[in-house]
Amino acid sequence: MSGIMGVQNLNSQPVSYQYLEKMVDILAHRGPDGADIWVEESVGFGHRMLWTTPESLIEKLPLVNQAGNLVITADARIDNREELIPLLKLPERPIEKITDSEFILAAYEKWGESCPEHLLGDFAFAIWDKRQQSLFCARDHFGVKPFYYYYLPNQVFVFASEIKALLCLPQVPRRLNEVRIADYLALMMEDKAITTYQDILRLPPAHSMVVNQSGLNIWSYWTLEQRELQLESNEAYAAEFRKIFTEAVRCRLRSAFAIAAHLSGGLDSSAITCVARNLLTQEGKTQLHTISSIFDKIPECDERAYINAVLEQGGLIPHYVRGDGIGPLSNLNSIFQYEDEALLGPSHFYPWTINDAAKKLGLRITLDGFDGDTTVSHGTTRLSELARQGKWNTFAQEVKALSPHHNVSHTAVLRNYGLPQLRDLAKQFRWIAFAQAVQKIHQYFGISRKLLIIHHGIKPFIQQILQRWHKQEKSQKSLISQIPLVKRQFAEQIHLEERIQTLDNSTQSPLTLREEHWRSLTQGILVYTLEQMDQYAAMFSLEARHPFMDKRLIEFCLALPSEQKLCQGWGRMVMRRALDGILPETIQWRGGKTNLTPNFLHGLVHRDRQILDEVMCNKLESIEKYINVDFLRTAYQRLISADDKASNDDSTVVWQAVTLALWLDHKQVML
Incomplete structure (x- = not known):
């Protein structure tokens, strides 16, 4: 850096x-x-x-x-x-x-x-x-x-x-x-x-x-292309992933100094840590440092059981920081001395504390598992793909295998990934395929055929006819109404609805898993987050390196057949197979990851309550032009009343407005 x-x-x-x-x-x-x-x-x-x-x-x-x-x-x-x-x-x-x-x-x-x-x-x-x-x-x-x-x-x-x-x-x-x-x-x-x-x-x-x-x-000079890779076996895909991933890590170990890995206990950071440690050991180099966030006050966010599973393999020098020691507003004045934009993500204080620790240890380079989810892909859109292709047998097998891994019901998965495809068949007048799908869903999930026909066949069909009759009225429905935080007058002034329609394709359902995977890898938020990661490191004279952002690895993962991404209910299956014997089994076969929302909410409502109340009471003037203040205040009241059980919508709205107000107050940017 x-x-x-x-x-x-x-x-x-x-x-x-x-x-x-x-x-x-x-x-x-x-x-x-x-x-x-x-x-x-x-x-x-x-x-x-x-x-x-x-x-x-x-x-x-x-x-x-x-x-x-x-x-x-x-x-x-x-x-x-x-x-x-x-x-x-x-x-x-x-x-x-x-x-x-x-x-x-x-x-x-x-x-x-x-x-x-x-x-x-x-x-x-x-x-x-x-x-x-x-x-x-x-x-x-x-x-x-x-x-x-x-x-x-x-x-x-x-x-x-x-x-x-x-x-x-x-x-x-x-x-x-x-x-x-x-x-x-x-x-x-x-x-x-x-x-x-x-x-x-x-x-x-x-x-x-x-x-x-x-x-x-x-x-x-380059675009990420959608192509499909065909190898002879699951073992061949796993071997190729292991080769490319190892090289992605190896390239980022080129250093004149000791290196630290952000070790959270998740699949991504653990994979990088284990591979990096093995490479350094083989080359007879200095041991790898690890820095992990721990949560004594918010134990439901603590991942020490998984972190320790990696550390017990040896060859690592562990360090810890308190992830529940500060809140999301605690150090914004310090951050804004370096960070040039206000558009922080709500998890910004984790890399801040970890990088601060790395700096104090005299380190210069950190490895992290940034966005391995996106690079490798959990592959859940494969379920929609199977339903669209009429492969209901395989769909049912995957749903029933996936549900226990993520502690969700079969019905919930069917509702998200299967029933929308059933409704599409009705809208497309594909009644034979519709009838076959109804029979399969009834067979595998025990749902009444009559209810499926009424709610996912007849009703969508009638709604489509009514929408055609009221096409003009429908087209006038504003996207802005779906973003109540933004002041309508301001949104109209800068043509926000037109921007969303032009730039944001998330409202259009992808036809294939590969298309959905490609979209996630080319979205603007990925670029912006990488820029933030750079600044969080630069504040402490560190260089952040991201093995999952390796061009070769991304091209390989995008080209994988869908069954290498989701198989037997396991997302990112190719990676799990590839790291067999490298990762601890408890991490290799983790279904999900710990949700850090409780720590964010506790930090916002309790640790940073004084700052939060000060902004809401005295510092909204700078953003009144942009936001619906009444909506914000209502969300704020719900947030502080609900304590640590507030909705994500309310906490997100309050977080956005408060950080923007603090940044404008700090930077004094001219209009």
Whole structure:
């Protein structure tokens, strides 16, 4: 993890060294091991260095090539170095003496603007091409490394790892982007370009950009494709997963220092911890540290039984933090000194406390199981797929196997995944298939055929006819009414309904498990969460590494047949099979994971009650333009009256409004 920044004056004026110094200084937390600036006429780069990999100890950035016609600043870890060595003209040195920025620069010299297509890893970089008089920038496939920019045509282009660095320049406005506020309040974070600041943008993941006197051009260099992989057996799929997953972890162990793993006791963090420990042991390297959140006050959230199952295998140095020691509002003033946007998730304080512990231990790199659920997929949409295909026998077998793993009834699973497909058959006038499905559901689940026909055949059929008659009336039903927290006048002003219809496809049911899996891997909230994870680490001069965000692993998992994702009632079956003998059995065959909502609610209503009441009583003025205050106050009263048994809807509404109000109060952003 490092910090990058740069300025290109498009009016040919010389770059101010003073402003670059300010940008470098304000990102000191990203790289305490060194700082440097390069300036040549109308272009200037800056860099903050955090030593992590062995090569970074000898790295000097910004870097000018031998010919003097290319300059790079980068925050990068390149994972396919061995593969690139024979393809590139690199310095005559051992590979362990060649830095990642040299690999990127050599790739640009060989492939030009196509170079990101040949790179694996996490990266954000900018290259000044003196020959072309252009600035080339790129960001990694999933957006692990951040890249923010401001562009004023014919005047200036400025970029940085964090928004606060851009705001050092007087040309960059500090204005609130109300569209982003509306997206946040609507829980619709699908726009991968905008930020909370007007005209400050993000380079989307898997995108490149060129800036020159002619303007700014952005394009996608890679897209995640939906394809199917066919191997000969379950064992073959498991072996391939184990190979790719192990390599994803191995790449992220390249370090000059000791490493910590966030160990929660779940399947994902445990898998990474166990594989990383085995790799380090095989290579005779320092033992892996683990940092785990424990919950003495809220025992229903405590995972120590599973954490200990991993630790008992040996080869680990355990550390613990109190997950119930602070609340979700406790340290926002400290966080907002670093975090540039208010759009925090309600679990933000867990990585904060874990990263704080890692910093105090003198560590620089953390591994986590971030979004393994999404990468591997629980595969429950396979149930809908089976019902849609008329494979009710297999559907019933999976439902009955799945129910005990997650402590849900057969009827509840049928209601969510089977009956909607039955209704669709009626709406499509497929009466033979409908009758066959009714018979199968009656046979396997004992539900009355008469009730199935009435409630899931006749009623949907009649409703569809009525909807056609009242099509105009139906089309006028506003999506905004489904988001009562957002003030209607504000929603109409920024055309929120149109944005949701354009950007959010979650209201459209996917036809296949693979389509649903692809959607989850390409959603905007994934990008935003990765950016937050970067900032939570950067606050403590750490680099967060996410093995489940490996491009090779994601492509492999997406291509798996549906039965490798859900089989015999087990989600993520391929991963469970692959890690047999590596994971403790108690974790390998866990059905679900602990719900941390009780700790969040207790923290919000009790530990942070004074802050909560202060905001609700005295600090809502800044957000009255955006929210329905009456609705918020009603939710707040229900929340504090229900104590720790409040609904998720009420706690989410209050959390969103309160954090937004606190952030606006802290940042004093101009409208």
